[in-house]
Amino acid sequence: MDKLGAMRAFINVARQGSFAGAARQLGLSRSQINRQVVWLEDSLGVSLFNRTTRKVDLTHAGQAYLANILPVLENLDDAELQLRDNQQSLSGTIKINAPMSFGLTHLTPVVLDFMQTYPQIQVQLDLSDEKRDPLSNQFDMTLRIGPPENNPALIEHDITYTSRCLCAAPAFLQRYGTPGSPDELKELPCLQYGNLVHGNYWDLLYQNKSQRVRINGVLSSNNGDVLRQAAIKGMGVALLPTFIVGEAIATGQLVPVLQAWQPAPLLVSLLYAPNRHMAMRLSVFVKYIQTAFENAEFLLQG
Amino acid sequence: MDKLGAMRAFINVARQGSFAGAARQLGLSRSQINRQVVWLEDSLGVSLFNRTTRKVDLTHAGQAYLANILPVLENLDDAELQLRDNQQSLSGTIKINAPMSFGLTHLTPVVLDFMQTYPQIQVQLDLSDEKRDPLSNQFDMTLRIGPPENNPALIEHDITYTSRCLCAAPAFLQRYGTPGSPDELKELPCLQYGNLVHGNYWDLLYQNKSQRVRINGVLSSNNGDVLRQAAIKGMGVALLPTFIVGEAIATGQLVPVLQAWQPAPLLVSLLYAPNRHMAMRLSVFVKYIQTAFENAEFLLQG
DNA sequence: ATACACTGTCGCATAAAACACAACAGTAAA
DNA sequence: TTTACTGTTGTGTTTTATGCGACAGTGTAT
Numbered sequence: 001m002d003k004l005g006a007m008r009a010f011i012n013v014a015r016q017g018s019f020a021g022a023a024r025q026l027g028l029s030r031s032q033i034n035r036q037v038v039w040l041e042d043s044l045g046v047s048l049f050n051r052t053t054r055k056v057d058l059t060h061a062g063q064a065y066l067a068n069i070l071p072v073l074e075n076l077d078d079a080e081l082q083l084r085d086n087q088q089s090l091s092g093t094i095k096i097n098a099p100m101s102f103g104l105t106h107l108t109p110v111v112l113d114f115m116q117t118y119p120q121i122q123v124q125l126d127l128s129d130e131k132r133d134p135l136s137n138q139f140d141m142t143l144r145i146g147p148p149e150n151n152p153a154l155i156e157h158d159i160t161y162t163s164r165c166l167c168a169a170p171a172f173l174q175r176y177g178t179p180g181s182p183d184e185l186k187e188l189p190c191l192q193y194g195n196l197v198h199g200n201y202w203d204l205l206y207q208n209k210s211q212r213v214r215i216n217g218v219l220s221s222n223n224g225d226v227l228r229q230a231a232i233k234g235m236g237v238a239l240l241p242t243f244i245v246g247e248a249i250a251t252g253q254l255v256p257v258l259q260a261w262q263p264a265p266l267l268v269s270l271l272y273a274p275n276r277h278m279a280m281r282l283s284v285f286v287k288y289i290q291t292a293f294e295n296a297e298f299l300l301q302g
Numbered sequence: 303m304d305k306l307g308a309m310r311a312f313i314n315v316a317r318q319g320s321f322a323g324a325a326r327q328l329g330l331s332r333s334q335i336n337r338q339v340v341w342l343e344d345s346l347g348v349s350l351f352n353r354t355t356r357k358v359d360l361t362h363a364g365q366a367y368l369a370n371i372l373p374v375l376e377n378l379d380d381a382e383l384q385l386r387d388n389q390q391s392l393s394g395t396i397k398i399n400a401p402m403s404f405g406l407t408h409l410t411p412v413v414l415d416f417m418q419t420y421p422q423i424q425v426q427l428d429l430s431d432e433k434r435d436p437l438s439n440q441f442d443m444t445l446r447i448g449p450p451e452n453n454p455a456l457i458e459h460d461i462t463y464t465s466r467c468l469c470a471a472p473a474f475l476q477r478y479g480t481p482g483s484p485d486e487l488k489e490l491p492c493l494q495y496g497n498l499v500h501g502n503y504w505d506l507l508y509q510n511k512s513q514r515v516r517i518n519g520v521l522s523s524n525n526g527d528v529l530r531q532a533a534i535k536g537m538g539v540a541l542l543p544t545f546i547v548g549e550a551i552a553t554g555q556l557v558p559v560l561q562a563w564q565p566a567p568l569l570v571s572l573l574y575a576p577n578r579h580m581a582m583r584l585s586v587f588v589k590y591i592q593t594a595f596e597n598a599e600f601l602l603q604g
Numbered sequence: 605a606t607a608c609a610c611t612g613t614c615g616c617a618t619a620a621a622a623c624a625c626a627a628c629a630g631t632a633a634a
Numbered sequence: 635t636t637t638a639c640t641g642t643t644g645t646g647t648t649t650t651a652t653g654c655g656a657c658a659g660t661g662t663a664t
Contacts, residue, residue, distance in 0.1 A: 001304070001621075001622085002303070002304045002305065002306075002621095002622085003304065003306050004304075004305050004306055005622095018640080018641095019640080019641060019642095020639080020640065020641080028622095028623075028624090029623065029624050029625075030640085030641070030642085031623080031624075031625085031641090031642075031643075031644095032622070032623055032624080033641095034641065034642060034643090035622085035623090035642095035643095036622095038642090041578065041579060042578075042579075044382060044385055044386065044389075044579075045386060045389055045390070045579050046385050046386070046389045046579050046581075047577035047578055047579045047580075050437060050439065050575045050577070051640095051641065051642095052437070052455050052630085052631075052640090052641085053629080053630045053631055053632095053639090053640045053641050053642090054630080054631045054632060054639085054640060054641090055631095055640095056640095056641085057437075057438075057439055058439070059439070059577065060439065061385055061388065061389065061581070064384070064385065064388070065381060065385050068377075068380075068381035068384065068385075069378065069381055071377075072374055072377045072378050072381065075370075075373075075374045075377075076371065076374050078370075079367060079370035079371055079374065080346060082366070082370065083346055083348050083363055083366065083367050083370075084346065084347060084348070086363065086366070087346075087347055087348045087363065088347070135352060135354070137352065137359055137360075137361070137362065152658095152659085153354050153659090273352045275349035275352070275361065276343065276344075276349055277343060277344075277346075277347050277348050277349045278349075279348075279363070303650075303651085304650095304651085307651095320611080320612095321611080321612060321613095322610075322611065322612080330652075330653090331652065331653050331654075332611085332612070332613085333612090333613075333614075333652080333653075333654085334651075334652055334653075335612095336612060336613060336614085337613095337614095337651085337652090338651095340613090353611095353612065353613095354611090354612085354659085354660075355610090355611045355612050355613090355658080355659045355660055355661095356610085356611060356612090356659080356660050356661060357611095357660095358611095358612085454629095454630085455630090
C-alpha cells in the first residue's frame with residue numbers, strides 16, 4: 001500500500017472534513033479514499049477520524065498526526081522540487097577536467113563564452129595532464145585528446161579532431177638537414193608527447209596507410225608546451241598537435257617537415273558518466289562545446 | 303508505486319553501496335530493489351547513482367537527495383512512534399464529562415483510585431448537568447444517568463443501575479399526611495429531577511408494571527442536590543436517585559414513601575465514540591469503572 | 605591466464621494491490 | 635416525506651509488485 005498516498009488522502013479528508021470532497025479533489029473514488037484512510041488507521045493502530053455519515057472530525061490522535069506529518073511532507077516535496085530544479089534549471093556547477101595545453105589555448109575561451117551565455121551556471125575548470133577517472137564523482141565532464149577508449153561504462157562524445165604534424169626549428173634543420181624520408185627520424189633527436197608514448201616509435205600515415213616508424217626519442221613530456229619550447233630551441237623534431245604548434249609555425253619559429261607523412265588526427269572528446277537523466281546544464285554544455293568546435297578548422301590547419 | 307518503499311530502497315543502497323546488499327537487508331530480490339530505484343530516478347528525473355556492475359556511487363544529486371530525505375523520514379517515523387505510544391501506553395489525558403451530583407459523590411473517588419493505579423494518566427474531569435454531545439471531541443468519556451439513547455453512532459457501555467425512590471421530610475409528612483396511593487401525588491407538591499422532566503407526571507413501577515401518575519410539580523432542577531435540600535426543608539415529595547438521598551434517608555432527614563411504587567432504576571452508562579482503535583488508557587478506564595461499580599450495591603439501597 | 609563468484613539489469617509469469625462501480629444504511633435539508 | 639448526499643462494503647477488473655531466471659560485465663583467487 002502506498003503510505004504516502006494514504007497520507008495525502010488523510011490530509012485532504014482532514015482539510016475538507018469530507019471523504020467525498022477529498023475524493024473529488026484527488027480524482028479518486030470515495031471507496032478508495034475510505035480504504036486508504038482505513039488502512040492508515042489500521043497500520044497506525046489509531047483512529048484518525050470520528051465519523052458520522054454526515055460529519056468527519058479529526059480525533060485528537062488525528063490532529064496530532066496531521067500536525068506532525070504536514071511539515072514532513074512539505075519538506076519531502078521541497079527536497080524533490082529542489083532536486084528537479086537543480087536538474088532542469090540552467091544553474092549549478094559544472095566540474096570540468098581537461099588537459100593543460102588544450103584547456104588553456106582552446107577550451108578556456110569557449111568556457112568563458114559559455115559562462116556569459118548562461119550566467120547562472122558556475123564552472124570549476126581543472127586543467128591537468130594526469131589521467132583521471134571520468135567516472136569518479138570528482139568531475140562531471142572530462143575532455144580527452146587521443147584515441148577512443150571504447151569503455152562501455154562511459155559516454156564518449158566526440159567534439160572534433162585535431163591534426164598533428166612533424167616540425168622542427170629552422171636552426172635545427174640547418175644543422176641536421178631537412179629529413180626527406182621517415183627513416184631518417186631514427187637518427188634525429190625526436191621530442192615525444194607524453195600521453196602517447198608507447199615506445200620509441202611514431203605511427204605515421206602515408207597515403208592513408210599507417211606505418212610504424214622508429215625514432216630517436218630524446219625528450220618526452222606529458223605537456224605539449226614543454227616539447228614546443230624544446231622544438232623552438234632546436235632540440236629535435238617534434239610530433240605535436242597543431243593547436244600547440246600552429247602559432248609557432250605561422251610565425252616561422254617552427255617549420256613542418258615530412259608533410260606527406262602526417263600522423264593520424266587525434267580525437268577530441270568529452271567523456272562523462274552515462275546517466276539516464278543528465279542535468280540540463282550538462283547537456284547544454286555538451287551541445288555548446290559541440291557547436292563551438294564544429295567548424296574549428298584552426299585545429300586542422302598547421 | 304510505493305514511493306516510501308522506493309526511498310527506503312534508495313537509502314539502503316546508498317548506505318551499503320550495493321543493490322544486492324540492500325536487497326538482502328530488506329528481504330527483497332535484487333530486481334525489485336533495482337526497479338524501485340529506477341522508478342524513483344525516473345519519477346524524479348534524476349540519476350541517483352553512478353553504477354558499474356561492481357560499484358555503486360551516489361551522484362551529487364543523489365547525495366543531496368539522501369541528505370534531504372533522511373531527516374524527513376526520521377521525522378515521519380517519529381510521528382508514527384509517538385502516535386503508537388500515545389495509543390498503547392498507559393499515559394496521556396482522559397477527558398471525562400459526568401453529571402454533577404453523581405460525579406461528586408461516586409465517580410470522583412473511583413477516578414482518584416484510578417489515578418493512583420495509573421499515575422501516568424492525567425484526568426480532566428468535567429462535572430456538569432448540561433447535556434453535551436459525547437461525539438464532540440471535547441470529551442473522551444461521557445457518563446450518563448438515564449434511559450439508553452440507542453444511538454448507533456455511539457457506544458453505550460452500561461456500568462450499573464441506580465434505583466430511585468419517592469421520599470419526603472418527616473415534617474412535610476406530618477403536615478400533609480403520608481400518601482397511601484400515588485393518586486394523592488397530584489395534590490401534593492412534588493420536586494422533579496430536571497433531566498427527566500417530560501411533563502407533569504412520573505412513571506412508576508407497581509408490581510413490575512409501569513404506570514403514569516399525575517403529580518403537582520412545584521420545583522424542578524437539573525441538579526439533584528437542589529431537590530434534596532428542598533425535600534429536606536419539607537417543600538415536597540421528591541423522586542430522586544438513591545445515591546443522592548441515601549444519606550438523608552439513613553440519618554432520618556428524609557423518609558421513603560409509597561415504597562410499593564418505585565420508579566424504574568436508572569442506567570448508569572459510559573458513552574464514547576466508537577473508534578475502531580481505542581486508546582489503551584480509555585479501554586483501561588472503562589474496565590476500571592466497570593469493575594469498581596460492579597457490586598456497588600449502595601446505589602441500589604435506599 | 606582462467607575459473608569462479610558476484611554484480612546490476614531485464615524479460616517473464618504470477619500473486620497482490622489499487623481502483624471504479626454499484627449497492628446499502630444513514631443523515632441533513634427542502 | 636422526499637431528496638440528495640454521505641461513509642462503508644462487496645465485486646470484478648486493471649494495474650502494480652515481486653520472485654525467478656538469464657545475461658553481460660567485473661573483481662578475486664587459483
